[in-house]
Amino acid sequence: MKTIKLLTEVPGPKSRALMQRREAAIPRGPYHATPIFAARSEGAVIEDVDGNRFLDFAGGIGCLNTGHRPPAVDSAIRTQLEKYLHLCFSVTPYEGYVGLAEKLNALTPGKFPKKTLLVNSGAEALENAVKIARAYTKRPAVIVFNDAFHGRTMMTLALTSKTHPYKAGFEPFPGDVYRIPFAYCYRCSYGLTYPSCKLTCASALEDAFKRIVSAESVAAVIAEPVLGEGGFVVPPKEFYSTVTEICRKHGILFVADEVQSGIARTGKYFAIEHYGVEPDIITSAKSLGGGLPLAAVTGRAEIMDAAGVGGLGGTFGGNPLSCASALAALDIIERDGLLGRSAHLGHRFEERAKVWRKQFSIVGDVRALGGMCAIELVKDPGTREPHPEATKKIAQYCYEHGLINITAGTYGNVMRILVPLVVTDEQFDEGLDVLEAALAHVSAAAPRKELATSNV
Numbered sequence: 001m002k003t004i005k006l007l008t009e010v011p012g013p014k015s016r017a018l019m020q021r022r023e024a025a026i027p028r029g030p031y032h033a034t035p036i037f038a039a040r041s042e043g044a045v046i047e048d049v050d051g052n053r054f055l056d057f058a059g060g061i062g063c064l065n066t067g068h069r070p071p072a073v074d075s076a077i078r079t080q081l082e083k084y085l086h087l088c089f090s091v092t093p094y095e096g097y098v099g100l101a102e103k104l105n106a107l108t109p110g111k112f113p114k115k116t117l118l119v120n121s122g123a124e125a126l127e128n129a130v131k132i133a134r135a136y137t138k139r140p141a142v143i144v145f146n147d148a149f150h151g152r153t154m155m156t157l158a159l160t161s162k163t164h165p166y167k168a169g170f171e172p173f174p175g176d177v178y179r180i181p182f183a184y185c186y187r188c189s190y191g192l193t194y195p196s197c198k199l200t201c202a203s204a205l206e207d208a209f210k211r212i213v214s215a216e217s218v219a220a221v222i223a224e225p226v227l228g229e230g231g232f233v234v235p236p237k238e239f240y241s242t243v244t245e246i247c248r249k250h251g252i253l254f255v256a257d258e259v260q261s262g263i264a265r266t267g268k269y270f271a272i273e274h275y276g277v278e279p280d281i282i283t284s285a286k287s288l289g290g291g292l293p294l295a296a297v298t299g300r301a302e303i304m305d306a307a308g309v310g311g312l313g314g315t316f317g318g319n320p321l322s323c324a325s326a327l328a329a330l331d332i333i334e335r336d337g338l339l340g341r342s343a344h345l346g347h348r349f350e351e352r353a354k355v356w357r358k359q360f361s362i363v364g365d366v367r368a369l370g371g372m373c374a375i376e377l378v379k380d381p382g383t384r385e386p387h388p389e390a391t392k393k394i395a396q397y398c399y400e401h402g403l404i405n406i407t408a409g410t411y412g413n414v415m416r417i418l419v420p421l422v423v424t425d426e427q428f429d430e431g432l433d434v435l436e437a438a439l440a441h442v443s444a445a446a447p448r449k450e451l452a453t454s455n456v
C-alpha cells in the first residue's frame with residue numbers, strides 16, 4: 001500500500017490560510033522548504049492540516065533519525081513529564097543529564113576519559129567547542145573549511161562558509177577564523193583528481209601555517225566529517241588521518257562537528273568513525289534529542305575541564321525532557337539496529353542513483369555514506385556547471401507529488417536525503433520513485449549530454 005496520499009492540491013486551503021497568518025506574524029527570515037502546515041506525524045510520514053499524507057525525506061533537517069514520535073521516546077517524555085520539567089542544571093542537578101553525558105562519553109570514538117556538556121542547539125555546541133578549545137590551548141585562532149556550515153549565531157557564522165543567505169548583511173563577525181579548501185573531490189579547489197592528487201587539500205593545512213596563520217596561534221581545526229549544508233561531500237578515506245596528524249604535531253585540537261552527520265546518520269554513531277581518527281572534541285545535536293532540542297559537546301576530560309566553574313552552561317541546556325528523550329532515542333538505535341539500517345538505505349539509494357547518473361545528464365555526482373545520501377545536479381556533466389534551477393524544480397515536483405525533501409550545497413544544486421532511518425524499504429522505494437519521476441520530468445526538456453567521471 002502506498003504511503004503518499006494527496007487529497008487536495010498542495011498547499012491545501014487550510015495550509016494556505018495558516019501561511020497568511022504566518023506571513024503577518026513572523027519575519028520572512030525563517031525559510032520553509034514546503035508551504036504545508038503539519039497536523040501530525042509518525043515514523044517517516046507527515047500528515048498536513050488538509051489531510052494530505054507526505055513521505056518525509058528531510059526529517060526536520062536530520063533531527064529524526066529514530067523517526068517521528070517513536071513510541072519509546074513518547075513514553076520516556078511522558079514518564080519524565082510526571083516528575084519535573086525545568087530545574088536548570090546549574091541550580092538543581094538531575095540524573096538524566098548525568099546519564100546522557102555518560103552515554104555520549106561511551107559512544108563517541110576514543111577510549112580515553114571524556115566529559116560532556118549539554119546545550120540547546122548545534123550552533124551553541126559549536127560556540128562552546130570554540131570556547132573550550134581556546135581555554136585549553138590558550139590560543140585564539142580557529143581553522144575551518146570551505147563549504148562548511150556550523151550555525152547562525154555570530155561566532156558560528158564566522159565559522160560558516162556560505163555567504164548567501166547566511167552571512168551577507170550580518171557582518172562583522174568575530175575574528176581569528178581562517179578558512180582552507182575542503183576535500184570536495186567533485187569540485188577540487190586545486191583542479192586535481194583523487195588519488196593522484198595525494199590529498200593536496202589535507203596537506204594544505206601545513207601550508208596555511210606559513211601563509212595564513214601561525215600554528216602556535218591555532219586552538220582548533222573544526223570540520224564536518226561529511227559536509228551537511230555544504231552538499232553531503234564525503235572526503236576520501238585518508239583525509240582526516242592527515243589532518244589530525246598535522247594537528248597533533250602542532251598541539252592543535254581537532255573538533256568534529258557531527259551535528260548533522262552524527263547519531264547513526266552514516267551507519268556509525270559518528271561519521272568520523274569511518275575515518276578511524278579520534279577527535280579531541282565532538283559536537284552533536286539534531287537527532288540526539290529524538291525530536292526535542294538538545295546538543296552536546298563531548299571531549300577529552302582534561303580539555304573539557306579547562307573552562308572554569310561557571311564558564312560553561314546556560315538556563316535551559318540539557319533540560320530534563322530532552323535528556324529523557326535522547327536516552328530513549330539512543331536505546332532505539334541500538335535495539336532496532338539503526339546503524340545497519342542506515343548502511344542498508346545508503347546502498348539501496350546508491351543502486352538507484354547510479355542508474356540515474358547514466359539516465360539523466362543533470363545528475364553530475366552521486367554521494368552516500370550510509371543514510372546520508374545526495375545527488376549533485378549540473379547543467380553539463382563535462383563542465384560540471386551547477387544547476388540550482390533544476391534542483392529547485394526537482395524539490396518542487398517532489399513536494400507536489402507527496403515527497404518532502406530538501407536541497408543543499410554552496411551552489412544550491414544538491415538534493416539531500418535525511419530520511420528517518422525507521423522508514424520501511426517499501427516507503428523508501430516509493431520516495432525514490434518520486435525523486436526519479438522528478439528527475440525525468442525536469443530532464444525531459446534537456447537533451448542527454450556526455451557523462452563525466454564521478455566519485456561513486
Ligand SMILES: Cc1ncc(COP(=O)(O)O)c(C=O)c1O
Nearest residue numbers: 121122123149150151228259260
Ligand atoms: C554541521 C552543522 N553544524 C551546526 C549546525 C547548527 O545547528 P543548529 O541549527 O541546531 O544551531 C548545523 C545545522 O544545520 C549543522 O548542520
